[in-house]
Amino acid sequence: MLDGSAVEISDDEYAAMMDRYYHDVERDAMRRCILDEGIRLDGRKTTDIRPIWCEVSPLPMPHGSSIFTRGETQSLTTVTLGTKLDEKLVDDVLDKSYMKFLLHYNFPPFCTGEAKAQRGVGRREIGHGHLAWRGLKGQIPEDFPYTVRVVSQIMESNGSSSMATVCAGTLALMDAGVPMKKPVSGIAMGLIKNPGEDKYAVLSDILGDEDHLGDMDFKTTGTRDGLTATQMDIKCDGLSFDILEKALMQAKAGREHILNCITDTIAEPRPELKPHVPRIEAFEIPKEFIGAVIGPGGKIIQQMQEDTGATITIDEEDGVGKIQVSGPNKEAIDAAIQKIRAIVAIPEVGEIYDGIVRSIMPYGCFVEIMPGKDGLLHISEIDWKRLETVEEAGIKEGDHIKVKLLEIDPKTGKYKLSHRVLIEKPADYVERPPRRERGERPERGERRDRDRRPDRGDRRERGERGDRRPERRERQQQGGELGEKLAEKLGNDFQAPAEKAEPKDFSDALDHMDF
Numbered sequence: 001m002l003d004g005s006a007v008e009i010s011d012d013e014y015a016a017m018m019d020r021y022y023h024d025v026e027r028d029a030m031r032r033c034i035l036d037e038g039i040r041l042d043g044r045k046t047t048d049i050r051p052i053w054c055e056v057s058p059l060p061m062p063h064g065s066s067i068f069t070r071g072e073t074q075s076l077t078t079v080t081l082g083t084k085l086d087e088k089l090v091d092d093v094l095d096k097s098y099m100k101f102l103l104h105y106n107f108p109p110f111c112t113g114e115a116k117a118q119r120g121v122g123r124r125e126i127g128h129g130h131l132a133w134r135g136l137k138g139q140i141p142e143d144f145p146y147t148v149r150v151v152s153q154i155m156e157s158n159g160s161s162s163m164a165t166v167c168a169g170t171l172a173l174m175d176a177g178v179p180m181k182k183p184v185s186g187i188a189m190g191l192i193k194n195p196g197e198d199k200y201a202v203l204s205d206i207l208g209d210e211d212h213l214g215d216m217d218f219k220t221t222g223t224r225d226g227l228t229a230t231q232m233d234i235k236c237d238g239l240s241f242d243i244l245e246k247a248l249m250q251a252k253a254g255r256e257h258i259l260n261c262i263t264d265t266i267a268e269p270r271p272e273l274k275p276h277v278p279r280i281e282a283f284e285i286p287k288e289f290i291g292a293v294i295g296p297g298g299k300i301i302q303q304m305q306e307d308t309g310a311t312i313t314i315d316e317e318d319g320v321g322k323i324q325v326s327g328p329n330k331e332a333i334d335a336a337i338q339k340i341r342a343i344v345a346i347p348e349v350g351e352i353y354d355g356i357v358r359s360i361m362p363y364g365c366f367v368e369i370m371p372g373k374d375g376l377l378h379i380s381e382i383d384w385k386r387l388e389t390v391e392e393a394g395i396k397e398g399d400h401i402k403v404k405l406l407e408i409d410p411k412t413g414k415y416k417l418s419h420r421v422l423i424e425k426p427a428d429y430v431e432r433p434p435r436r437e438r439g440e441r442p443e444r445g446e447r448r449d450r451d452r453r454p455d456r457g458d459r460r461e462r463g464e465r466g467d468r469r470p471e472r473r474e475r476q477q478q479g480g481e482l483g484e485k486l487a488e489k490l491g492n493d494f495q496a497p498a499e500k501a502e503p504k505d506f507s508d509a510l511d512h513m514d515f
Contacts, residue, residue: 027213034192034201041209042071049187049205049254050159052261054167056175063277064176068168070205070258072158077168079176081146081277083326084313101137102149105129105165111157128162132186135166135221135229136173139181145282145324148178158208160188166221170262177270177277182223185258189247191216193236202247204254220251224259280326281333289344290314290321292372300343300371310336343371347415349405352422357399360390367403367417375415377403384420 033039038046050071059065064079087098107125109116121129132152140148150172152165163186170183190203190210203210211217217233239247273279285293293314294301301312310327323340327333347353347369355367355375364378382393395401403417 030209030213031192031194034203035194035197035199038201040203041207046201047204047250047253049257052258054171054261054265056171056266061276062172062176063274064172064174064178066168066171066175068164068171069156070159070164070167071207072156073161073164074155075161075164075168076153076155077165077172078151078153079169079172079178080149080151081176081178081273082149083147083278083280083311084145084315084324085311086147086149100144100147101133101140102147103129103133103136103165103169104149104151105132105154105162106152107154107157107161111154111161128165131162131219131229131231132165132169132221135184135186136169138228139184139223140173141179141181143282144178145280146178148173159206159211160186160217160219162186163188163219163221167258167262171266174266174269177273179269182225183259183262184221184223184228185255185262186219186221187251187254187258189216189218189220189251189254190214191218191234191236191239191243191247193243195236200243202243202250204250216247218247218251220248220255222252222255224256278326278328279330279333280324281337282322282324283337285321285323285340285344287316287319287321290316292343293321293323293340304336304339308332308335308339312336312340339371345370347373347375347405347408349408352402352404355401355403355417357395357397357401360395360397362389365390365395367401369403369405369415369417373415375403375405375417377401377417377419381406381416381418381420384423384426 030041034046040046040048042050044050053067053069055067057065058067058076059078062078063081066077068075068077087100088102090097090099104121105125105128106121107128108118129152136150150169152168154161154164166184166186170180170185173180174183187204188206188211190206191200191214192203193200193215203214206214206217215234215236216239219229219231220227221229292300295303301314304310305312308327310325310332313324315322325333325336325340327336353369355369355377357365358368358374359366364376364382366374367377368374379387379390382390382395387393401419402422403419404421405415406418406421407416408414409416
């Protein structure tokens with residue numbers, strides 16, 4: 001105080017002042033040690049990377065898993081392979097699409113020694129997860145049929161945990177058998193540069209304190225051939241070209257060192273998926289067959305899924321139908337593919353089919369040779385012997401029967417089937433003669449020679465009809481003469497009735513009407 005009296009300061013106020021001054025002293029000491037001596041907080045040089053330890057398949061049940069540890073930063077990452085039904089729907093203002101590659105990044109409180117409630121992901125988790133997603137997504141083949149989900153659990157953090165996620169994600173993807181184009185690694189670079197000084201230092205694989213007390217956090221991910229993603233945070237006024245060039249080249253050397261550790265653990269993706277991974281087969285069909293595969297109201301595709309136990313998805317892209325069939329085992333997938341190919345196939349004359357009897361008629365039965373394609377098996381084509389009814393052959397609805405496609409009607413497109421051509425012809429079989437030889441129906445010429453009915457007289461010949469003409473002319477002449485005589489008797493008083501004139505307009509028509 002101004003009067004010289006002592007001022008009492010509480011312990012809390014002392015603690016706050018000590019923290020502030022100690023932070024400034026610590027920052028200056030760390031920076032001077034790196035710039036003047038080239039020694040970092042943990043004793044490393046500026047280009048050194050902390051010890052790396054990694055492992056694949058630490059967990060037995062996930063489709064792919066790995067542990068990546070670099071110093072005091074550790075990530076436990078798993079990979080799950082799903083079908084097209086597991087894709088993520090992106091629905092925003094300007095875009096509506098589906099994502100096949102997903103990456104989730106979890107940063108629980110215990111990884112930094114904190115004890116607090118586990119909340120939902122925050123801004124930091126979303127940003128770091130998106131960086132790792134951008135670093136890996138370009139190496140997933142576009143034609144890979146699975147939906148891929150990577151989940152990174154950060155077990156300990158002192159440094160860049162997002163770059164550890166990229167490295168652990170590469171290991172887990174290769175462990176799952178995802179055919180990555182090239183493995184990816186990531187590293188975080190730091191910078192120490194005091195204002196007004198030309199001296200600076202670029203740091204590889206920075207610690208948490210070096211990020212906090214330093215001037216830059218520059219994260220890069222990439223393969224041996226180039227970068228796949230970058231992200232930079234700086235606290236200084238800017239970077240010169242020389243500083244940026246040195247940071248990129250030093251980061252490239254660090255990524256190659258980490259890649260060597262990754263490939264020493266697993267050199268390339270596994271050639272086969274793990275036994276518990278759902279199998280997926282993908283193929284294309286013509287656009288016009290999409291409706292036939294789906295069926296009315298999805299009836300056909302749902303029935304195929306129920307019969308085989310497989311999951312079938314179909315989309316129209318680039319004018320073709322793209323189908324994915326997934327199932328718990330190869331047998332279910334093969335059965336579903338066989339049913340789909342039977343729908344899109346075109347029946348060929350001469351081929352033999354295992355058909356199903358759908359309905360029985362007095363003249364034969366209808367057999368389904370392919371899904372949605374029925375043909376007539378006539379009663380005469382069932383067996384070599386003569387059958388009075390279809391039931392005599394022991395055929396019932398729902399029975400399987402081998403048939404051969406004999407003919408396709410070019411006008412109606414109907415299928416003519418035969419079963420008897422597939423069985424041995426009896427030795428005593430006698431071919432039935434044609435109808436003309438059987439005498440069942442006389443020809444048209446033969447009908448004219450048949451005996452006339454006895455109760456009918458002979459019809460007059462055409463020449464006899466001509467004898468009536470003179471008689472007709474004589475009657476007409478006599479009628480004309482009578483008309484002339486009648487006119488002479490009546491004289492001039494006789495007038496023929498005048499024809500009624502046609503009305504010319506509406507008023508004239510009224511005159512001709514009787515009211």
